[in-house]
C-alpha cells in the first residue's frame with residue numbers, strides 16, 4: 001500500500017512525465033515535416049464564380065456582326081436604353097420579361113427601350129439570331 005502510494009506521488013512522477021511529454025511534442029513537430037498545411041488554398045473569386053465580365057455601365061448598345069455590344073450592361077431604374085443596329089439587316093431586341101416593350105425587327109438606326117424601375121437582371125435576345133443574347137442589370 002505504501003509502495004503504490006509512493007509511485008503515484010506527483011512530486012516523483014511529474015518531472016519524468018513532463019520530460020516524456022516534451023519528447024513526444026518535439027517528435028510530433030518534426031513529423032509535420034515543416035508544415036505546408038499553413039498555406040491557404042486559393043479561394044478563387046467568390047463574387048464572380050464563372051469569370052463572367054461585370055456589366056458595363058452604359059445606356060447604349062450596338063447591334064453589330066450578329067452581336068450586342070456591349071451585351072451585358074448596367075443602368076439605373078427606369079433608364080432609357082438605346083439599341084443601334086449597325087448591321088444593315090434585321091435584328092430584334094426582345095426581352096424575356098414581357099412587361100418590357102421590346103423592339104421588333106429593324107435593319108438600321110437607333111431604337112430605345114425603357115427599363116423597369118424595379119431592380120433586377122433582365123435578359124434579352126434577338127429572335128432572328130439565336131446567338132445574340134444580353135442582359136440589362138437595373139440597379
Ligand SMILES: [Cu+2]
Nearest residue numbers: 091126128129
Ligand atoms: Cu439578330
